[in-house]
Amino acid sequence: MTLRIHNTLSGKIDELIPGGEKRESISDYPAVTIYSCGPTVYSYAHIGNFRTFVFNDFLRRYLKFRGFEVNHAMNITDVDDKTISGANKENISLKEYTDRYTEIFFENLKQLNIESVEHVPRATESIESMIEIIDKLHKKGLAYENEGSVYFSISKFDGYGKLSRLDKRETRTGIRYDTDEYEKDDVRDFALWKASKEGEVSWDTPYGKGRPGWHIECSAMIRKIFGKTIDIHTGGVDLIFPHHENEIAQSEAAYDEKFVRHWIHVEHLLVEGSKMSKSLGNFYTLKDILDRGYSPRSIRYLLxxxxxxxxxxxxxxxxxxxxxxxxxxxxLIINLKYVKNENPDHEGLEKIIDDLYKNFINSVDDDLNISKGLGIFFEFIHTINTLLSENRLSKQNCARIIKVLEDLDKVFGFIFFPENGSGDIDTEKIEQLIKERSEAKKNRDFEKADMIRDRLLEKGILLEDTRHGTRWKKKR
Ligand SMILES: [Zn+2]
Known part of the structure; x- marks a missing residue:
């Protein structure tokens, strides 16, 4: 079984080959180098952005689950038109402004149980690496200066358009060009470096005072962190053109080597059937949705x-x-923990678990088909529920199944959700309260017993008094 993922560059589903050289087994491969375009920290990220960030998280978790090592970077764009104008409006420093939204962004990632990645470079801390690329392009005659800005000469780079498959004519139309009104040789040329306007944040360079263009950031950070061709670059489909096309142009023109082997792009998110927009009233940040009482855990699951x-x-x-x-x-977990009887081990369980792993991996290895993988997982749950209701599982069997769930949750991240989510259950506390309630009932203190029941109900926990004592479950 090999992991195959759609590659925007080849237009096909390609086997993932970290390092570019086919090896005997997964453990022989070098760590998978991954770069994901991160947020521009000028405001709250919206739920569409989080689809991509949850995907990035799923990708790295699945790679690790399959036995790969990962070395993953995600940038923070903390200087651009929007961040500068936001800071100016509030009359605070760019750093103060972007720190605020960076912090909120990381808080959001944590709420969604997104793992931290190995590198989180900030644009403003990577200026030197950007100048290094610009210098190289300049020396090769692939970049030119105009009024303090530096542009990339698209006509001098043969491979332009290979990612988005747009031909020359198409790259001229329907594009949001850099808004700044500087002179360019060719309308498609994009700014590597922008001359700063009066009062704007700027860095001293051989080209004068200025600030980076957006596209150069990612190329520079990838070079700085990984130093060579990387295995995977991810982002939303809206970044294919021009952002990722420009990243390829700058990097490959500067260093004469392949920039990225595998490009993975995540599709759009619609909200209630329409493209998200402020005017339609369907534009949501994570907080907007949490404020409506939904748990970050269900949001993670849905995304x-x-x-x-x-x-x-x-x-x-x-x-x-x-x-x-x-x-x-x-x-299911609650029921597994309730099995206290002395049933013998169910002989067939290991085969059921083997099949679960085999079918799950087969599905997800096929272009990360998680929806199919989840279908298989819920079939497994159905099977286990049936065995439980037929009293065919031993205590050891149940413990084994919980271990399997813990293992799969390395990929899912939504089964044993950490404290920060409202979807989590503190089993011990619930058991304790149930005990107190039984005591109260024994002492004919029905008021206290009811109070405890109501308190649990508020938390979505339903109690059932059975002949064998009180059991509890989550309200649906
Ligand atoms: Zn980027």
Missing amino acids: MSAHYKKQLNFTFAGLKQADQALARIDN
């Missing part, structure tokens, strides 16, 4: 459950379904 190459329609009904799916998993 992750669709195949990355398909548009995802984000709806509140979908979030409720996510809650239900998660409650099924939670209730």
Whole structure:
């Protein structure tokens, strides 16, 4: 079995070959080098952005699950038109302004149980590396200066358009060019370096005072961190052109080697069936959705459950379904923990688990088809529930199944969700309260017993008094 992922550059589903050289087994490969375009920290990131960030997280988790090592970088764009104008409006320094949104962004990642990556470079801390590339391009005659700005000469780079497959004519139309009104030789040329306007933040360079163009940031950080061709570059589909096309042009023209082997692009997110926009009133930040009472855990589940190459329609009904799916998993765990009887081991369990792993890996290895993988996972849950209801699992069997869930959760990140989510259950606390309630009932203190029941109900925990004592489950 090999992991194959769609590659925007080849237009095909290619095997992932870290380092570019086919090896015998996964453990023989060098660490997978990954770069993901990060946020521009001028405001709150929206739920569409988080689809991509959750995908990045799923990708790195799955690679590790399959036995690869990962070396992953995601940048923070902390200087551009929007951040500068935001800081100016509030009359604070650019750093103070971008630090605020950077902090919120990291908080959001944590809420969604997104792992931290190995490198988080900031644009303003990578200026030297940008100048290094610009110098190289300048010396090779691939960049030219005009009124303190430096532009990349697209006509001198043969491979321009190979990622987006746009021909020359198409790259001229329908594009948002750099808004700044500087003279360019060719309308398609993009700014590597921008002369700063009066009062703007700037860095001293051989080309005068200025600040970086957006595209150069990513090329520079990749060079600085990895120093050579990287295995995977990810981003939303809206970044293919011009951003990623320009990254390729700058890097390959400067260093005469392949920039990225595997380009992975995540499709758009729709909200309630439409493209998200402020005027339609369907523009949501993570906080907006949490404020409506949804848990970050169900948001993570929903964002992750669709195949990355398909548009995802984000709806509140979908979030409720996510809650239900998660409650099924939670209730399974509760039931597994309740098995206290002395049933013999179920002989067939290992085969069921082997099949689960085999089918799950087969599905996700096929272009990261997580929706199919989740289908297989829920089939497994169904099978286990049936065995439980037939009393065919031993205590050891149940412990083994919980280990399997823990293992799969290295990929999912939504089963054993950390404290920060409202979807988590503190089992011990619940058991303690149930004990107190039984005591109260024994002492005929029904008021206290009811109070405890209501308190748990508020937290979405439903109690059931059975002949064998009180059991609990999550309300659907
Ligand atoms: Zn980028």
